[in-house]
Amino acid sequence: MCRWAAYVGEPIFLEDVVSRPGHSLVAQSLEAAKCPTTTNGDGFGLAWYDARPEPGLYRDIYPAWSDPNLRAICEQVRSGLFLAHVRASTGTATSRNNCHPFAVGRWSFMHNGQAGGFEGFRKRADMLIPDDLYPYRKGATDSEVLFLLALAEGLDTEPVSAMARAVARVEGLSRAYGAAPHMRFSAAWSDGSSLYAVRFSSDEQVPSLFYRRSETRGGFAVVSEPLERDEEGWKTPAPGQVVRFDRDGSLELLPFV
Template sequence: MCRWLAYSGTPIGLDELLYKPRYSLIDQSMHSRMGVETTNGDGVGVGWYGPDDQPAPALFRGVGPAWGDVNLRELARVTTSGLFLAHIRASTGTPVQQTNCHPFRYGRWLWCHNGAIRGFRRLRRDLLFAVDPELFPGVAGSTDSELMFHLALTFGLRDDPVNAVERMAGFVEAVARTHGIADPLQMTVGTTDGDRVWAFRYSSERHSRTLYVSTAVSALRALYPENEQLSRVSDETRIVVSEPLGELKGAWQPLPESSWGVVQKGADELGAFHPKDPS
């Protein structure tokens, strides 16, 4: 399907995660070890936050394979950010075009997704009609991922992200039931408002795609006091990934099945994910 990562912490160059690790996101675009497909070559995107006075995050999206995108390589080499999302796409049936590449943006919000809605072509019309009319013009592409984002916005993402995504998931499952489609939803989702990062791992069949979060930096420093990279980032630094970027023992913790987490200033949070039927 797809691979994605979210970074929050000490500002770093985008290439530090996109290109430099042994199992970087660009490496995963060619040699994914945990994805449904080994190759994720149907587009690439990165959204990042700059100075606080910028009204919205910057966005780069390309339709070619990530490993051959020279513009992305140049951008990543010179761009620094303390919060960014990056995504490599493997299409589940919708066209390879820029409007279908992640992350998706609305105002200060970014959204990326790995997974699919089973029977999406049958469900798409009913799902689209549930999008708030004021948000509907922002649906530019044809993916289930972008539609899920706009449904979450409709159900209150900007005010209560966990409740909104639970309502979105419950709504997709309710619509699928009316069409006789079992186990319709498969998702890992990363979303951010530029301050906090939320991650969700859920599937209707309770067998979700992989998702990991980096171990607390303070704990890793205690394990690896000679590691210079760990000395250069703050205790607040966290990375969420579809699959680990390296093999440092103890560095990656799996997000539990049917759960959500939020990376934020102070203590992070982890909770159980329960879809809610909005009706």
């Protein structure tokens, strides 16, 4: 499994989420508390929004705790909306193309979870990706398939429903050709204006997801586990409940349908 964190609100340095807190994302890459895999050392990635509609993207295969370039970027880059991810592979290769977040145009996406038995139906899943989007299929993960299918399903106009349809299509393949658990899905995605996050599962083992409003900046941190060792002040959405955060500090709860 993987760990991830995102932020939306007034611009802050990426280090305020990624590396500076006591249980920051970098700390979680070494010792996660809320997933079976405590070490998440199969690469990392950042996607951040600034002056252009498309996000900046930095990904590499090194463990997050050992890359000085990651710390240097996080110490210098300030953003009002960013996504960060540390990876623990569930079977696919450790490569830059398999590292999250993924980005196409203005959209970025990152994921923690799995589609059970994906290797047994990966070709079928790839064949669902339309020809115009298939050039963006750079890696081999189920996460990238989910993202590209969501784009195909109309992410630009229906950012929640399109993602829900993509998840349903891949879960259907897992039920037909894969293995249980058919879908475990904790994800965040953004178009640079809003940030969406959800946790969902086809069984009772729903991945963790937390969010909290910053008392000083008015923005929101959204994480797969809290940035401190305790959970005080952090809220958890119900399974199948999407949380949409906007740059103006507003929040909306939506069904994942």
